[in-house]
Amino acid sequence: METRYEKLERPRRLPDEIAARLTRQIDDGAIKPGDKLPTEQALANDFGVARTVVREAISQLKSDGIINSRQGVGAFVADSGTRTVFRIGEACFAKRKELAQILQLRTSNEAEAAFLAAAHRNEADLDAMNDQITIMRESLEKSGATNGERRYEAERQLYRNIARASGNGFFVDFLGMLDGRIDQSLRSVAIKNMIAVESRKEVLAEHEAVFEAIVEQDAEAARIAARTHFANAATRLISRANLADV
Amino acid sequence: METRYEKLERPRRLPDEIAARLTRQIDDGAIKPGDKLPTEQALANDFGVARTVVREAISQLKSDGIINSRQGVGAFVADSGTRTVFRIGEACFAKRKELAQILQLRTSNEAEAAFLAAAHRNEADLDAMNDQITIMRESLEKSGATNGERRYEAERQLYRNIARASGNGFFVDFLGMLDGRIDQSLRSVAIKNMIAVESRKEVLAEHEAVFEAIVEQDAEAARIAARTHFANAATRLISRANLADV
DNA sequence: ATATGTCATGTTGTCAGACAACATTACTTA
DNA sequence: TAAGTAATGTTGTCTGACAACATGACATAT
Known part of the structure; x- marks a missing residue:
């Protein structure tokens, strides 16, 4: 019996830690849009680090549109509407309520992607989807961790293929x-969850419903089927995960 | 007559330029996931800049999950599936096809937010929405740039309020x-567009339809109404903007 | 022969100091 | 009163150094 270990995470670097603290102060409202940050030298002194470290942290925040800096003047907190990226904090996945909201966001977008895919898919797209469905079917009756992982990866690939078939690269990226x-x-x-869930056939049927609707170019049916699957998956995932009820 | 000038953009800094070039090389596949980047010193020499500049650039890419670096070893391109942020490049907004896709993504999510808002909205939410609708009505018959801008901002605020009423903070952020x-x-x-569009009444009616559906807690109607408005808005915007047909 | 320990090497992470580029303010001058 | 000028402070960039760490080659012991 070979025990499997998870990859261990490397220690956080100083610039990332400082970026996280500044971000939190801004999100909490301790520093408001328009406010000027302390000078880099002052921040370096406060945090007890070199100025290069502070600069790397600020460089990260600038690339997110959280702050703007002007040479010779200073760095200023940007309006919340000027952020150039969408990111989800690590901690959100450990809280029941926030995880549910994340999965809600995903469900909506997966459903729309399936809707679009039904209209735009070509034969190559269908083949790619069918490959994954086939893998799922073959793995259906088998047990064990390896098969669970195989089904999990097949499912991920299936919905990546569907997103790609939508013809909208932003859905793919998002x-x-x-x-x-x-x-x-x-x-x-x-x-x-994949290994334990007793109703594997029903889950597979959910995927097949999505796939068949896309094959039939029935966009509304594809949307509904995808929404059904991801809503169910969200319920299963939340009930099984060990979450905080903050 | 006071002529208005747009804010002028400040010159790009070296770290941002380097980050952009590296990102592009990775997106183009010139450097593939798993590949090792040149050493910071080598990059600094190639670009003709100091190592601190290269480090700021790499720091940005790390915070996006595009690359991982390990002390004593090097920096490596991460798998495309490990990106931690969703961002849209500036250039996409100037291309007709990509802009259409971005607006398609927005339409879908605004519609879902309206759907959720119909179920979760409270009285304060409705008041906030009604304030914006009122501003739109009062500005409806008036002309001029100022009123156009006022309607534009009222519309933005209305849909921010709707997103907030959804109760899902990730929709708000996204x-x-x-x-x-x-x-x-x-x-x-x-x-x-706001100033010129001859069918102002019809546009206002689109907003009112969304609002009324949310008031009535008719989630499906809210979704359809929001989808209708943003799809129409996308068509108007694309037809008026000066876009490349790449 | 295999496993363990040690060291040399190269890379990233951090530090310190310096100067350039720039914006603002106060001051000077026409 | 308006325009020009200098002083000051901040960000942007450069340079050099050392610390922390990982890797591979080599030596040693069992």
Whole structure:
């Protein structure tokens, strides 16, 4: 019996820690839009680090549109409406309410992607989807961790294929980001779920319903089927994960 | 007559330029996931800048999950599935096809937010929405740039209020980011649109339909009404903007 | 022969100091 | 009163150094 270990996380670097603290102060309203940050030298003194470290932290915040800096003047907190990125904090995945909201966001967008895919898909798209459905079917009756992981990966690939078939690259990127974040935080839970869930046939039927609707170019049916699956998946995931009720 | 000037953009800094070039190389596939980047010193020599500048650039990419670096080893391109942020490049807003896709993404999510808002809204939410509708009505018959801008801002605020009423903070953040990016790139076009569009009454009616559905807690009607408005708005915006047909 | 310990090397992470580029303010001058 | 000028402070960039760490080669012991 080979015991599997999870990859261990590397220690946080100083610039990331400082970026996180500044971000939190801004999100909490301790520093408001328009306010001027302390000078880099002052921040370096306060945090007890070199100015280069502070600069790396500020560089990160600038690239997110959280702050703007002007040479010779200073760095200022930007309006909340000027953020250039959408990101989800690590901690959100550990809280029941916030995780439910994240999965709600995903469900909506996966449903829309399936809707669009039904209209735009070509034969190559269908083949790619069918490959994953086939893997799921073959793995259906088998047990064990390896097969659970195989079904999990097949499912992820199936919905990546659907997103791609939508013809809208922004859905691909956005859903890919959401899936990656969820995988990063909840992969082991999701795979355990795959192994344990007693109603595998019903889950497979959910995927098949989505696929068949896309084959038939029935966009509304695809949307409903995808929404059904991801809503169910969210319920299963939340009930199985070990979450805080903040 | 006071002529208005747009805020002028400040020159790009070296770390941002380097981060952009590296990102592009990765997106283009010139450097693939798993590949090791040149050492910081080598990059500094190639670009003809100091290592601190390269480090700031890499620090940005790390915070996006595009690369991972390990002390004593090097920096490596991460798998595309491990990106921690969703961002939209500036250039996308100038291309017809990509802008259409961005607006499609927004339409879908605004519709879902309205759907959720119909179920979760409280009286304070409705008041906030009604304030904006009132502003729109009062401004309806008036002309001029100022009134166009007023209607534009009222509309933005209305849908921010709806997103907030959804009770899901991630919709608020995501839609806020999309709206901010669109505003940044197309504000003047959108306002001109507000001033010029001959069918103001019909547009106002679209907003009122969304609002009334949310008042009546008719979630499906709210979704359809919001989808209708944003789809129409997308068509208007694209037809008026000066876009490349890449 | 295999496993363990040690060291040299190269890379990233952090520190310190310096100067350039720039914006603001106060001051000077026409 | 208006325009020009200098002083000051901040961010942007450069340079050099050392610390922290990982890797691979080598030596040693069992």
